[in-house]
Amino acid sequence: MSDGGKGGQGQDGRGRGGQRGDGQGPVGIDELLDRVREDYERVGPDEAAAAAAEGALLVDIRYAALREKDGLIPGALIIERNELEWRLDPQGSHRAPQAVSHDLRVVVICNEGYASSLAVASLRQLGLHRATDLTGGFQAWRAAGLPVTL
Secondary structure: OOOOOOOOEOOOOOEHHHEOOOOOOEOOHHHHHHHHHOOOOOEOHHHHHHHHHOOOEEEEOOOHHHHHHHOEOOOOEEOOHHHHHHHHOOOOOOOOOOOOOOOOOEEEEOOOOOHHHHHHHHHHHOOOOOOEEEOOHHHHHHHOOOOOEO
């Protein structure tokens, strides 16, 4: 079926993926977050620490200024958000050495747990079906008294 030459966009030129389910226009960020989070179970700080102890890969996607200001989670792999998919795709030519399988358990960590949810949605589209994120992000990790290095 032709899309009228709009390159995969709807009649009004907006992308179909950003449409509300009720057909009433674009989806706002809060609704988008709710939608992507329906597809997986998020973890809290203690669950993330336990997952790491069992071999899960913690991935810190915060930008450098936040890492310098607030510190690091020991053992977490640092991958800035704009490189995440390239570094964790097990089939990718730019993958990190840890990206060995689509079955890899990944816990994505941003600053407060918002950007990480969108990142997880993208990783799941790449086939990383065990990807999840940390509810509350790095700030929740630190508030829980879990290890942080400065």
